[in-house]
Amino acid sequence: MDVIRLKKGHDLALQGQPEKQLFSAGRSTLLKIRPADFRGVKLKLMVKEGDHVRTGAPVLYSKTHPDLFFTSPGSGRISRIVSGERRVINEIVIDLDKTDSFEAFERFNEQSIASLSSERIKGQLLRSGLWPAIRQRPFSTVANPDIVPKAVFVSAMPTAPFAPDTDYLLEQDDRGFQSGLSVLKNLTGRPVHLVIGRNASHPLLTSVKDVVLHAFTGPHPAGNVGIHIHHIAPIRNRDDSVWYLSLQDVSRIGKLFLTGKYPVEKIITVGGSSVEKRLYMKVRQGMMLGDILRDNRYDENSRLISGDVLTGEIRMPEEPLGFYHEILSVIPENSDRPFIGWLRPGLRNYSVSNLFLSRLLNNRGAGLDTRMHGSPRVIIPFGNIESVLPMDILPTFLIKMIIARDIDEMEKLGIYECDPEDFALCSFVDASKMEISEIIREGLEYVEKNG
């Protein structure tokens, strides 16, 4: 197994690193489903307010694939369906019963999983509501059940700030991981690429079956699946699809097939300088952030982020953790205006550049909060955005072509290989304070619609 070594990038020295202690979030009284978590599908309701649902029972289905279900992560009564403009469903609230009752799915033992047919796997995944855990590049949508991807990627070396450690996750719970990988292999018949860190030690990672194993090293975003796809099986055009999913979702798929029940739990990290206890937590899918932080304390003036600080989304305490998110970041909100900031020595300014004295101390003592630290300006290509993008893509030119809405050039410059999350650090280091991730997102949406 070759190790692919990447040099470009930056590991954010963020304060409030989660400690390796696992706590359970306990039971909450309600759960929420946010249809907006699922990109690329139009959803239709299958329940109405007052209906009772079991865990794993369908709540929504996809308009284009009526057999693709989005199911309930708990048993209880649908207490509220909140819709927004043009009848878009914003939120489905489920009041939980005292105990869980599970929708029954097919059960298999490990041997029979190894010989399952693609059709049976697909049927069970679509029905169970775990299909949406599989996403598709380009465009990062829920995987299209009608196609066969050229490969499946499972990235097990996350480098994002506060991302849960793979070895630790498997130590806590390794049930279903191998079965999940076998399911994916039989589902697609295409290579399943498992990417691990060079120092991965868990026996399951080193003796794993049914996958092509790769190792990567390097600073963030070396652990992003988009970077792995770029270096292993780059996406050539809009129809050249790759599927990907997280390690915990692989395990959940495995558990579904081993137990016949919809697995509702996952392990997340809670981190950030504004939260008192930074740790690993076992939570239920759809739990509200307020419930996750119930036994914790966080500053009033802080920002709750579902996901990591580079790519996550701002959420209120009464909103649920994102379906795909495994991190809850809590960082200080700040809009202070230091006097003549550009002239200060900058011992407390976090920067990847060498423009502040803090660099001599490796940014120790320099905290990060929600400040922009500057005004938006036009592109001046100093080269800092290139220094954090470990891809053979020329970001400055790609950005210009996206702004010019030139689809031909975007395609030539490799837009299909790009995803906003891989460009998050580019936004972070840009001296012009351009929203580079957002520009990439706009470019992808534009080619998706008009290409």
Place this chain on the structure above:
Amino acid sequence: MRRLRNILDRIEPGFQEGGRWNRFAPLYEMVDTLFYVPGTATSVAPHVRDAVDMKRSMITVIIALLPALFFGMYNTGYQASPEAGFLQNMQTGVLAVLPLILVSYIVGGLWEVLFAVVRRHDINEGFLVTGLLLPMTLPPGIPLWMVAMGISFGIVIGKEVTGGTGYNIFNPALVARAFIFFAYPGQMSGDPVWSLADELTAATPLAAASSVQGADAVGLVSGAGYSMSDMFLGLVPGSVGGTSTLAILAGAALLLVTRIANWRIMAGGVVGMVATALLANMIAPASQNSMLSLTPLYHLVMGGFAFGIVFMATDPVSASQTNAGRWIYGVLIGFFCVLIRVLNQAFVEGIMLSVLLGNAFAPMIDYFVLQQNIAKRKRAYAKQ
């Protein structure tokens, strides 16, 4: 400090949408963010941001220019009357150079604000660098109205008309200098312009080296009284900021450590210059051209080569914007510089034209690098 903040907050509504002074919003933005870092918080991911911004980046270039500027002031006085002593020389220099800088900033700033207001964009900090670069490339005694004309041409034609900040093809400060050079050659070239004192005429080292056909250039330079160490320190006639290789190297060190300037451009420039000069040295015995015999070290310390390659060629906007392209661009500038110095002795100071030529080639160089990148991607796609 509180009071200033209060004043700014009080007048802010007038500059916002619908306010009386809304047209002048860029001016307010400039003053407001000059004194206080903008208070905006992130609204989309990434939720945290690096402390770097355009002000910090551009002020770093200004700081890198300061050693050359201060030395240039001293040298301006020193060239006028070498025996006057340090303080007297410094005073003469400040009095001569400060007006150049002020005119450049005020006239250029007016254009900058005018375009910002009319085209409704914010005022860009890059102007602070342009406005200081121009006077540093001029002879100290140049009439102020020429500086005003030059910076006007540089900002309006060199920058705003050809795309505006971030898109301009040529380095605006060099466009300004080239304009003055070709429009008013009497004040920009020839022996008398380099010294403030009217009765003194002094050839620059480059002019001395090319003065006699068939002679040895190194001999001509030392014959004119310029030692290697004088030229390295910068105690020779020349443009305000361009004579001291030592002070320029100090600025280069800061630009390289902070990575504001791309090292590939500087390295490429030196490689191109050394290679071309060595080549010229090989041909020298067969020709009457004295400049052919000038060794690379002399090319480095004489004239504006160091200043141009460190501060002019590295302007990130008008240079090549790909890493491979930056190498080619740098080498090309070094090559052109020696070529012009040697072959076209009417423009014995070759660096200005060679950087402008480099600017002109930069988009084409980038185009080829881009095609390479696209071809490489196609090959990677085919290999799967």
